[in-house]
Amino acid sequence: MMVYPEEPSIWSIPHLPALYEDDGDYGVNVVEALQEFWQMKQARGADLKNGALVIYESVPSTSQPYVCYVTLPGGSCFGSFQNCPTKAEARRSSAKIALMNSVFNEHPSRRISDEFIEKAVNEARASFKGDSGADDDDSSADDGGGVGAFRFMLESNKGRTMLEFQELMTVFQLLHWNGSLKAMRERQCSRQEVVAHYSNRSLDDDMRTQMALDWIAREQENPGTLSRELSQAERELETARLAGRELRFPKEKKDILMLALTQMGGGNNTMNS
Incomplete structure (x- = not known):
């Protein structure tokens, strides 16, 4: 049976509770x-x-x-x-x-199967509705939040393990967080087109820079947005790290926001995690 975090978040991978308390040295490097x-x-x-x-x-x-x-x-x-x-x-x-x-x-x-997909998609849908306040019968909520694209992405990667799949999943987590999935849907991009395009892209400096520019634009429209989002990302990363959880998504969020702040000339005022 899969072991899930106590508070599942959208597209999070399972975490192993209570395995990280042993400080003993067994001679293993x-x-x-x-x-x-x-x-x-x-x-x-x-x-x-x-x-x-x-x-x-x-x-x-x-x-x-x-x-x-x-x-x-x-x-x-x-x-x-x-x-x-x-x-x-x-x-x-x-x-x-x-x-x-x-x-x-x-x-x-830990392999992506039909059973895993259904559970992961239901959690993603519940998380999205909780964040957006969408009604249960709002059929547009899934696609607007990228849940439809998430299902398609999982189904395209059946048989892979979660750790092998993590970078691709993090890309889509960031696209959802950044509002890019919703923007692509509004431009009439199909989920197949979106998944096909980003499945062949690595999470690289170009992608981080583009997302940082998006957050700079938000900051210019609403001053204080960047610092609030960064504070939240730092808290999420620290909490997840101390709990022994997988960190790629919260770490990438923090790195992108720090990059945005640095590009705005505020790098010296950032907080340390």
């Missing part, structure tokens, strides 16, 4: 073990973006606790969830949680 795990997956024929490369990112800081994020080949991101007194320990902490999730990701329940 988790950083090496994580890299070897994904190298073995690639050797078995897994189609991985960026090969089997595992990417670490330390948050700049001059004092503890130190924070490190690790991004896996499929796009999933995890962060150090413990109180880490050194940068090396922060890296090990992030590698440990990423390795746990990587191993669990091999379980059949």
Whole structure:
């Protein structure tokens, strides 16, 4: 059975509760073990973006606790969830949680199936209606919020695991958050066209820059929008990191908003997470 977060959010992947409390050292180099795990997956024929490369990112800081994020080949991101007194320990902490999730990701329940799709789409629909106040019989709500495109995207990726699918899902989460899916629907773009276009695009600097420009435009129309959205994104990221959850969506939101603030000349006034 799938294990879902206590408070499911739109398009969130399951998280493993109560597995991250053990600080014991069993003599395992988790950083090496994580890299070897994904190298073995690639050797078995897994189609991985960026090969089997595992990417670490330390948050700049001059004092503890130190924070490190690790991004896996499929796009999933995890962060150090413990109180880490050194940068090396922060890296090990992030590698440990990423390795746990990587191993669990091999379980059949983590593959995208018809049962998974129905549950994920129902949660996405409920989340969208809760956010928008749409009525249950409002048939336009699903497409306006991108839920229809989300279903189509899931159905196009049956058989893949959640960690292998994460970057593509994050792209669509960001498009929904940024209002781009709704704008494309208003331009009469079909969900097939939207999914086909973005399925072949990586979440790169060009996409982040374009979204940052959208938020700059919102800030110019309504001053204070950017700082409020950034504060919320930072809170979401910190809460998810300390709970040991998958972080790619909240981390990308924060990075895009920080980029927007920097481009506006306010980079020195940002808050640290």
